[in-house]
Amino acid sequence: MYPFQGRNLTLAILRFPGFTMSQFLKRFNSTYIRPLAVTGLLCAMMFGCGRDPEFAPNKLRIKVIETEIGQDLTATELGDVQQAVEEMFGSAEVPKLIEGVEAVSLDRLRQAAGRVYSDEQDVHFGLYRKHCIRCHGTAGDGRGPAARLLSPYPRDFRLGKFKFKSTPQGSKPTADDLARTLRMGIPGTSMPSFSLLRDSEIEALAEYVIYLSARGETERELLNQVSHTLDYSRGDRLIDFDLKTKKPADFDAQFDKLESVAKSNYAKWQVASPPSPKLPTAFPVGVVADVEDSASIDQLQKSVARGRQLFIGNLASCSKCHGEDGSGSTAPKDYDLWTKDWTVAANINPEDKAAIKPMLKAGALKPVPMRPRDLREGVCRGGGSPEDIYLRIVNGIEGTSMPAAALQPNVSEGLTTDQVWDLVNFVLNMPSVASEGKLVTANAESDQGAPQ
Numbered sequence: 001m002y003p004f005q006g007r008n009l010t011l012a013i014l015r016f017p018g019f020t021m022s023q024f025l026k027r028f029n030s031t032y033i034r035p036l037a038v039t040g041l042l043c044a045m046m047f048g049c050g051r052d053p054e055f056a057p058n059k060l061r062i063k064v065i066e067t068e069i070g071q072d073l074t075a076t077e078l079g080d081v082q083q084a085v086e087e088m089f090g091s092a093e094v095p096k097l098i099e100g101v102e103a104v105s106l107d108r109l110r111q112a113a114g115r116v117y118s119d120e121q122d123v124h125f126g127l128y129r130k131h132c133i134r135c136h137g138t139a140g141d142g143r144g145p146a147a148r149l150l151s152p153y154p155r156d157f158r159l160g161k162f163k164f165k166s167t168p169q170g171s172k173p174t175a176d177d178l179a180r181t182l183r184m185g186i187p188g189t190s191m192p193s194f195s196l197l198r199d200s201e202i203e204a205l206a207e208y209v210i211y212l213s214a215r216g217e218t219e220r221e222l223l224n225q226v227s228h229t230l231d232y233s234r235g236d237r238l239i240d241f242d243l244k245t246k247k248p249a250d251f252d253a254q255f256d257k258l259e260s261v262a263k264s265n266y267a268k269w270q271v272a273s274p275p276s277p278k279l280p281t282a283f284p285v286g287v288v289a290d291v292e293d294s295a296s297i298d299q300l301q302k303s304v305a306r307g308r309q310l311f312i313g314n315l316a317s318c319s320k321c322h323g324e325d326g327s328g329s330t331a332p333k334d335y336d337l338w339t340k341d342w343t344v345a346a347n348i349n350p351e352d353k354a355a356i357k358p359m360l361k362a363g364a365l366k367p368v369p370m371r372p373r374d375l376r377e378g379v380c381r382g383g384g385s386p387e388d389i390y391l392r393i394v395n396g397i398e399g400t401s402m403p404a405a406a407l408q409p410n411v412s413e414g415l416t417t418d419q420v421w422d423l424v425n426f427v428l429n430m431p432s433v434a435s436e437g438k439l440v441t442a443n444a445e446s447d448q449g450a451p452q
């Protein structure tokens with residue numbers, strides 16, 4: 001990677017004996033310094049600096065806990081957590097998988113983890129480092145070198161919460177949901193599309209996201225245990241690695257308990273596997289396919305008009321946040337879950353500059369208020385197909401204030417399925433979007449952000 005470093009650099013100089021100093025410098029400068037500088041910069045941007053990236057402890061979470069309990073966690077407490085997590089999950093170079101986990105496979109994790117290279121069969125390794133680390137960070141903390149410049153910030157996977165999925169709030173996305181996010185990217189954000197990667201690579205990356213997420217959630221739980229459940233001052237230990245050789249049976253008993261924490265974090269992903277049954281297979285009456293047919297157009301226009309009434313009415317109350325014009329300007333100021341996790345949830349006001357300062361030092365990114373989507377732009381991040389928008393409305397967007405709509409029959413005053421489709425038709429035909437062209441039907445073939 002560094003062709004002219006150290007000894008090689010000296011050799012490079014010696015290979016140009018016939019040059020005058022200035023010729024040499026000129027040549028040296030353009031040939032070596034620039035590429036070196038660029039490589040160095042790129043390398044630093046992508047990986048930190050030359051060193052192999054490692055999983056850093058969740059310093060922000062530690063700081064939040066320390067603020068909560070009013071004292072610092074001890075080196076022993078922190079060391080026990082780190083060692084336990086490493087024993088179960090391995091390192092950024094060599095991932096480990098505890099027995100009995102089905103949500104991911106070690107082979108796929110190995111392909112996604114570690115350094116970037118290809119073997120003789122042209123299988124690519126180090127996929128996460130190559131494609132994701134600069135935004136999502138080594139530990140999936142969403143704090144890669146590029147992160148603070150981006151809005152929204154790249155996702156911190158360690159909280160285990162995801163926005164765009166076919167499953168309801170509180171459930172993990174399905175493997176297909178993750179794969180779809182990777183293939184499509186997230187339109188309107190810096191999250192790129194990885195549609196050129198092979199299916200096997202997408203699968204490996206999706207499983208690596210699950211692994212980082214399970215690892216992050218496990219680390220949080222173990223930090224909670226050492227700070228809130230166990231009392232180290234009275235001799236409690238999360239796990240004592242000295243017992244591994246001295247009293248293996250005791251060690252195994254301690255370790256089994258920790259493994260069950262990790263296992264349950266993986267298991268949440270298995271439950272997510274069957275797709276949500278919420279998406280109706282048939283489109284409702286009044287939503288039509290044939291836009292050439294004037295009766296159909298008439299029905300669609302009526303559906304859009306009903307959708308608009310629902311949008312601004314009290315039943316769906318979308319305009320409370322999105323505004324009657326869809327611009328999103330009426331929403332009360334609010335922050336997303338990833339910011340609230342270390343501010344509001346820790347009794348810190350995100351606007352209080354002095355209070356957030358130690359948190360920023362511990363790795364938090366500056367709080368930026370969340371904004372409802374400006375629906376006039378016609379770009380939906382979770383996909384712009386009618387089905388996508390339907391799912392966003394009925395499931396909400398986890399981690400944000402976008403609520404899951406109340407639906408009949410669960411809520412007697414709630415929306416009917418047909419009314420949700422009316423809302424979908426309205427969103428697809430926001431006045432500003434629709435004015436550019438023809439009406440969009442809820443069963444039009446559209447897989448991309450902006451309706452055509």
Ligand code: HEC
Binds near residue numbers: 134162
């Ligand atoms: C240039 C920056 C960038 C790169 C590179 C990038 N992402 Fe992202 N990613 C983002 C941003 C920004 C978001 C948050 C979007 C949002 O909140 O709407 C995100 C969100 C996600 C999500 C969460 C989706 C959800 O439903 O909540 C996943 C999963 C994800 N990225 C996986 C990956 C993987 C895997 C890679 C590498 C193959 C990758 N990303 C590369 C910027 C990036």
Ligand code: HEC
Binds near residue numbers: 372379383389401
């Ligand atoms: C309490 C505030 C709030 C209410 C009420 C609300 N939304 Fe949202 N909505 C949001 C926020 C915030 C986002 C952006 C979430 C994010 O960061 O991805 C959003 C995003 C969306 C999106 C974009 C989805 C995507 O893939 O990008 C659509 C469509 C949407 N809302 C429609 C609706 C409809 C229809 C209603 C009424 C049934 C509604 N919203 C009610 C806050 C709200």
